[in-house]
Amino acid sequence: MKLLTRNDLPLQEETAVAIGLFDGIHAGHMALIDEIERRANLKSLIYTFDTKPNHAAYKNIYTAEEKVSIFASMNVDMLYQQPFTKEFSQLTKEEFLEYIVGNMHARHITVGFDFRFGRNAEGTADYLRSQAKHFGYTVCIVPPVKCQDGKISSTLIRGHIERGEMEQTVSLLKRFYFIDGKIEKGKHLGSSIGFPTANISTDKLLPRYGVYATIAQIDGKCYPAVTNVGIKPTVSDAGIANVETFIFGFSGDVYDEKMRVNFVSFLRGERAFPNVAALQKQIAQDAHLAQEMLKDLDVYKKYMLW
Secondary structure, three states: OOOOOOOOOOOOOEEEEEEOOOOOOOOOHHHHHHHOOOOOOEEEEEEEEEEOOOEEEEEOOOOOOHHHHHHHOOOOOOEEEOOOHHHHHOOOOOHHHHHHHHOOEEEEEEEEEOEEEHHHHOEHHHHHHHHHHOOOOOOEEEOOOOEOOEEOHHHHHHHHHOOOOOHHHHHHHOOEEEEEEHHHHHHHHHHHHOOOOOOOOOOOOOOOOOOEEEEEOOOOOEEEEEEEOOOOOOOOOOOOOOEEEEEEOOOOOOOOOEEEEEEEEEEOOOOOOOOHHHHHHHHHHHHHHHHOOOHHHHOHHHHHHO
8 A cells, every 4th residue: 555645646547535534444434445446447545634633522543653554454555644734624615626536536436425525514425426527537425334333433433442342342343443552661560560561652542441351463473461551540649541561471672662452352440459469469360361361362363453
């Protein structure tokens, strides 16, 4: 997959373009991507936007870098991440469409049924269809993809993640929810109680605070692990959330190495213990449960990115 920049525009090759925010890159989004990949005579192109800024009430499901890695795992020719500047936000629906057709050399455009574009979200999927003959493209409007809870959406997935419902999350994403990060030097609190951990921090959406059976990916290899997400109330009063992973059967200096933590299953909620000894005992129980669950990693590999 080629990651396009402004210097690559306008494109010379004719393209089939899937347009959207792709927050979560869930089963509904993948229906759009599957549709453009079927256009054998055109280059497939995902046209998306910069990830929204995180704030207290809204956290992104994936960072911009994580989204690139997911798209790269698909059979897509090109990806363009549009900087969402003030100038860009003021484009009318007509100007936006001219920009897509001209710069992306679009000959086929695919969007979701609820796609909106242009200043004040004035452009709709119906408008896109109405302009197809004038601009010389074909169009596909993808209907909602349903699950037992209704329409698959980023809002639905975000709710499952926030409640620690990893099994429901993987069924909608078709991959484990994961967090990428660089392993940081911590305070060695885990080592002091017999469970040395690899720590990463992120500003993206965190699962419910608690303990999870996880699979850690480091340097192209995967390892069973147990992960705590939260503020560690027994041993810290900083109140700062992080992701702390104890990796089974792994040793070595991995500080500053990149790690991906795949969340397989929620084990228990985070809580304060009366003393460190009680915490040690509980961590040992958590580790045993996670090891039993993750005995055969091959079962889980189809839900992981490589």
